[in-house]
Amino acid sequence: MMTTNNIKAVNHSEIQSIKKHCLKSDAIKELETLAIADNRKKHPTLPDYARCTRKYSDKTANGLTTCIIDFLRFKGWQAERINCTGRYQDNTKVVTDVTGFSRRIGSAQWLPTSGQKGTADISATIKGRSIKIEVKMKDRQSEAQKEYQRQVEQAGGLYWLVRSFDEFMSFYNSLI
Template sequence: MKLPSIQWDRNSAEAPLKQLVRLVEQKQYQDRPSIPPHAKKKPVFRENNANELTKSIIAFFEVIGGHAERINSMGRQLIRDGKPVWVKGAGTDGTADISATWAGRSIKIEVKATKGEKQSDKQKQYQERIEQAGGIYLIARNMDGFIYMFFKAVEVRSNEG
């Protein structure tokens, strides 16, 4: 039996994070209907820092039938001759925080949850390369803004093709 798909309601008066909780709970029920609701952990989503906003955006993609993953481009610390040394990460300079795919579209999301935080020159160059290749690049500062920009970008791409 095919379960009904979960749809994001762009016109809902419900706050995006509340809608996300409701839809994640709905998806949990669809995925595991034998587990009673009182036995499931209630999801919690926030946007008060970059980690929380990243987690919320990734959950959004899971709910709407896409895929998203966090990209860790930070280097790592090693101990050489008893002293800590930072080694550059293997990722592309300026890479976005989240790489997502939805409806065949490549979407890169840079998370800037701290007020006044700006893109580096490397991030701007990365954005330009993604957009020149036909991908979508978004800067997320909060969930409301991200949802708006996501659907606007997807509509523009749909109208172009």
């Protein structure tokens, strides 16, 4: 049986701090507005109440990467995610013996990438300039990533290290 002594009173300031944590930044709201406009352009006969709107968040590295790529595409620039992981090669086969027992034989292995170590997460072209964007949430750049940044900047490209969508927007607005 639950008693009223176990219930904790929540004051107004705690509720406001919880709501503030859940609020989206102006940059994310602008991105969602661009997504709706793009959806309207692609599907002009679909009524607004029937549209599926995408929700964006920059709380994870994957979410932030999606935000950046979609924003650049909505603005008419080229952007793509760089897949720098290797690939999994499965050489196993299922063999069935005369008694009907089947088993898997062979091996599977992880093949390393053929790309350059330390490559950025996003490759984009804005106003004819090559821009490499590295998305970092809590971790730091590895030595291979620092070397890649040096090579990109030496070749005349731009390299942005981004930790939030607001930070990306400040880089973008300074370029445009």
